[in-house]
Amino acid sequence: MQEKNVSFNNFEQCIKCTICTAYCPVVAVNPSYPGPKQAGPDGERLRLKNKFFFDENLKYCMNCKRCEVACPSGVKIADLIHSARRRFAREIPDLRDRVLANTDFMGKFARPFAPVVNSVVASKPVKAFMDVMMDIDRERTFPKYQGKGFIRWFKKEAADSQAAYSKQIAFFHGCSTEFQHPEVGKSFVQVMNAVGFGVNLIDEECCGVAMISNGLWNQARRHAEHNTKVFRKAVGEGLPIVGVSSTCVFTMRDEYPDVLDVDNSDVRDSITMVEKFLFEKVDSGEVKLVFKEDYRARIAYHCPCHNEKLGWGIFTKALVGMIPGVSLTVLDSNCCGMAGTYGFKKENYKYSQEIGRPLFEQIKSLAPDFVCCECETCKWQIEMSTGYTVLNPIVILADALDLEATAAANS
16 A cells, blocks of 8 residues: 555656647546546656545546556556545445446356346336346346356366367456456467367456556455466476466456555566467467358457557457458557456446447448457447447457367467
């Protein structure tokens, strides 16, 4: 925890150009939010003098990092904002925030009753109840829970064969792969095995991003400390940590040290996205990909904000672009407006939809076969707001690759 009269950040390098404010998607739609310059470096100068200068409206920051991408001086603006929330926010997370933040707990609770839970939360009476009693907007569509998760499939169908591969990786699958989208994990294992890598599951906890967003700082820090300890063990065994969710990977690399004060400097560079990992292996000649001759698709690629911050959208674009039968359109750089749990909240819903409108309209105008995206919450937002299916890149690759021919080429 930072002392109240000390700032970890290089906020003094802010040159007051307000480019961050021009690029902020929230400022354009929500007059209550002071904007990244005022909330970040300007506010930090005041907060260092007196904590009572803290503004509770900083909660409207989506932590999309677009301000940091735009900043010419490299100021960690969003980190300043959320570190200030951690130090000074007086609002106590309510039941709604705790439910939204504990994605793994809610997933474990819902799984045994998945069909019933999915039906109940989709019903109009329950949506109206949640709107009135929990401030979860009645217009929001919830992702569907799956009765059988990824880990169960892995242990039953894949675990015994992984040790046969000479090269090994550690897989951080994340909550959404386990509880809502096990097909992402299955596709990951299929592709990794085809290119000659055995997959190791680790004793992971939720990355903690939803806890950060909802102000559960101590819980988020505990998760960060646990995961960092597990990563050290994997790295000590020579295993890179590979993920399929851009937000999980970004959180574990950058939010752990910059927001939660958890030192991960010894493992940070070993945490990567599957698209970056694969592209580098293909580019070096270590891995060969063999695609199906009859695969055809018109794909629109939305690079999530956190993947833009990582600078890794180029790897997804390159990999998907390698598929011979694909017509790929890279969508304009726009935030979808979901920002994890942000778009579920009644007070944010209309802003969430307005922020995402340019993206939704572009997708509809292109009418692709489907949208490609590395972020599960972007998927939920785009599918709800456009009607178009959104697929994780690894699912697209698993479908487009001739897995047997690829395995033979890498044997």
